Amino acid sequence: MDHCGQTPAGGHVAATHGRSPTTTASPAKESETSAAQRQSALARYLVQHIDLVLDGLTGLRAGTDPIHDTRVAIRRTRSTLRVFKKHLDPVAGPAFEEELKWFAGVLGDVRDVQVQRQRLRDALDAIPELLVLGPVKSRIDRDLRGIEAPARDRVSEAMETTRYLNLVTELQRWSAAAPVLPTGTSKRLSATAQKAGAKADRRLKSALKSDDDELLHRARKAAKRARYANELLQLDRSSTRARRNIKHYKQIQSVLGDVQDTVVARTMLRQLGAAAGTTPGENGFTFGLLYAREEQLARQCRRDVAAL
Template sequence: MVSSQRERAVKYDLGLDVLLPDLGGLIPAGGRIESADANPSAVYYDTADRDLLRHHITLAHHTDGTDTGWQLTVPADKARTDIRMPSADRDAVPDELTTLVTGIALGEPLHRVATLSTTRRTHRLLDRDEHLLAEVADDLVHATVAGDAALVSEWREIDVELGDGVGRSLLTTVGTRFTRAGASPSTHTSTLDHAFAGDHTPTGVDFDSPAQEALTVYLDTQVQAIVAGDVWLRRGLDPIHSTRVGIRRFRSTLRVFKTLFDAEAATHLDAELSWYAGILGEVRDRQVQRTRFADAVAGLPTELVMGPVAARIETDLLAEQHRYRGHAMDALGSDRYRDLIAAVGRWRTAPPWATAATDSAVTKATRKAGRKANKRLTAAVADPDDAALHRARKAAKRARYAAELAAPILGKKKATKKAKKYKKIQKILGEHQDSVVAAQTLRTLGARAGATPGENGFAFGLLYALEQQAAQRARADAARLAH
């Protein structure tokens, strides 16, 4: 059986001969520290090209006394999720986990790439009620990397993990204490990444400027969302929205800062991301509309709901949602999708730069995105065509995302103010677009109901009129923002 959990942890590097700082001051009065020794080991699996590691994903069989089994770690949204499967067999990756990473592995087979043996001293920080505040693991790691000639290395690292419900401020306090003692935040994304560092594997990035770092880090964050979405989809979960947001932010970066990237590579990737986003969008539209229409029907007077309106909406849209989800799953198994994942993997650490990414270039592109959003909004509110407002909405999104990306360059306060402004525009224009699309769907459902014995389109007509009114209100709100 597979289980998963979210973790909030931070890792530090510490010299072999440096004493661990006193942890007593981190617990409240009446609390205590519980220490124990262990000797865990882990065998890691990846493709020959280390595709999992490229996406900061690790797959390993762990042996730790009472905790023996497989663990797949997937990072996303400044956190990570561990997917675990108990098993004593460490020589064959379970089919369930192989399936989850098949997209990230680009269809290539998995094999043993490294073995890590650890001498661990664990300190559990408990409050007076015996609730776990944090767990501090002091590890001496011995690593053997597989290859034509095995590479052996040894180092010390400190892993701090918060207990359930504990505020992240404790991590800051612990970090301050450790850095004063000589520790430094680990530059490696995982213990496995550290093991491969001596093998000259380019898992890190050296930045030429703060602007280049801001762009690369932003793109990497979006790739995390896309990659995590791949795994969650294969688990039968619902990452559609977060995956699409990651794609939108990535595409926005390609467009707003297009002069900084190789034009051919950026145009091709933009088209491929658009293709995949379109497939996911069909699923997401049905999800949103099912909830939207169910609430709308519930809000109508009972006497005006003639026929099985709610059942018609749920049955038709759910069937369409399942059909389009099937299309999404088919896409995950395609060569085109594997090529897309390989491409974003390359972009996350080494975007194809066309010119130097300077602070001034990022600032200039961000301001241009803002001016374009303002111009499109002004033109759209004077244009009766709904498509004009939709184009203005997309421009506002790009201006918002650009401001968020450029925060290290513009300054957090200024960037937040810009992002907030365009987020408000995006929200109002999004309400307009949702109503326009909803009205079109209701028209189709109403016509279908009107031609079916035992049903009629009356309630659908009412809902259609309500969506039109909502669209007009959103248009009026947008007009006020434009002045």
């Protein structure tokens, strides 16, 4: 697999991924670290979501399926590393974010299939049975299983690599003591969050002038970062403005998420319809109908987000 190292001799280094049991510190140092984390909303927000990532990795290793929750925790962590990078170790932060991006991408291949399977099943249930020509449901289930199985294999393979084990070690290190600089005062964190919001607004305005779905996808990611930045501010002190911003950017994120889901769905439906159209006993008609439905939803979502 690309970007992956080799499994160290002897197999797994650890069976679980909680905070490192080998981390030791003097009582004075522990007291200093705890005090710093209490004082810094940035450190507390990072540690909160890094610990959720570690919980998710432990669940994956145990055979449960916390892929969605783990990706959300990684996303919040990565967003914080990017938005507040000036208040973090300039060497450790970017490298950490890059490794989180890698593993989030591995998990994303599985999650995309999970989302689309449910989405297409629901869409199929919503159309009259008369318009379902051929074994459409079995085609959806069979083809998406064919995508999901190797994607899950790639997750398992990634978790056996040196690169993954190094990521776990880094997660544990940040959980124990996030390298936050003393520049992260309340005032500066607030100013940084405002910049994230302004960037999200600019990206959305630009994207709505274009028919490019990729620009809307970038606007969605910027809206997420603005939302998470304001969540961080709420850890520092309760703010009506921050609460309002969280709600606003969450709405934008949700609608633009629907747009992105239609993009992925249309790609899959083209592939499914083409395969069905060339297979005896099957018919591409229903897949074309579902594709048109996704296009209509995308247009409606654009109108909805413009209204926001």
